[in-house]
Amino acid sequence: MPWTRHQIAARAAQELQDGWYVNLGIGIPTLVASLLPDGIDITLQSENGMLGLGPYPTPDQVDPDLINAGKETITELPGTSYVSSAESFAMVRGGHMDATILGSLEVAENGDMANWIIPGKMVKGMGGAMDLVSGTRRVIVLMDHCARDGSPKFRSRCSLPLTGLNVVDMLITDLAAFKRTNRQGPFHLMQLAPDVSLDYLRSKSEAHFTW
């Protein structure tokens, strides 16, 4: 049985270590914050200029001057700091962030990823995704293993315009979790979702990986 969105996020949460500074993208990655194992305390960064992201506000806490990078209302925590966009991306580009977790349309076996141009749709822009994947030391991608039409999204080479070249360190899909020990090596299968066979996984993947 494939993992649910919730289970994908929970699997990603296991990869985070106490004390890390982490940027979470929109969608499934956002769920990771509420699924951290006991004793793991991380600081969330929001690239619009906030370090130390709190939970969503209660209705009487809503503050229009306080939003996350997805433009959602949010709260601060004791120890939060606010910075300019330039400072925020200096943290990212300078390699100070421990991990970034984001979604993607495609991941290739060589670590390339593509997530900013959907064929046939208006291009809305890359936002901060290119900066995040090229500046962060650990990039974890969460996505469905296959597209809606059944075609594999874990590919030998990306077919869509790239967001980053050789930037993905870990891939967690609804079928399996893969990791690379370094950016020269191949993806290695770490874990299969319950009742998903290796043969089935391979039939749904275009990418080569080790197991």
Added chain:
Amino acid sequence: MANKRYDSAAAALEGLLFDGMTVAVGGFGLCGLPETLIIALRDSGVRNLTVISNNAGVDGWGLGLLLQTRQIARMVSSYVGENKEFERQHLSGEINLEFCPQGTLAERIRAGGAGIPAFYTRTGAGTLVGEGKEERYFGGERFILETALTADLALVKAWRADGKGNLLYRKTARNFNPVVATCSRMTIAEVEEFVPTGAIPADSVHTPSIYVRRMVPASINEKRVEKLVTRAKE
């Protein structure tokens, strides 16, 4: 001391505007947006603008107002979703759009303000963003050369300002405003609250007064929320 305060946005813009000019605008989404100055810019009728701004507003608010009136010919942005009119003008070729990764955009504006003509970054190397740009390897890694951005006019939104023009921003309404304030010789700050000079502790100033040429009160200060998300009260 020179008086930087103007009674209205229209008065502050007087004599500064010309068709084809470049305007840098602070804000992220609808947060920290110089709402009053954007509306005054619209009302001035200035045309053929190049606008440097992370986003393009939404339909009917923020920079979306200048799109409705077709005063913008070109935009440099990282993300322009949530805006049907922008989409229409982009698809029909009426507007020229340069997509720039958000961190690169912030740094290009910062560099422009700091007198640095260009810088190398890993961001975008090997992607469409890097096409046609100079490449260089440092420590075995691939970098592209990105050029600085400056503007004829910069518009920012501040929470507080003193009489000298020292600015404070509030929470994530800071975003692009501090760098946008530096990228022009003519920066106008729209201010929510004026405080006496000296009331902002010198150690706490976000934007020092040297970058601020004119100031106007934020007479329009709606602070619209783009995505209201709440949780139940415990």
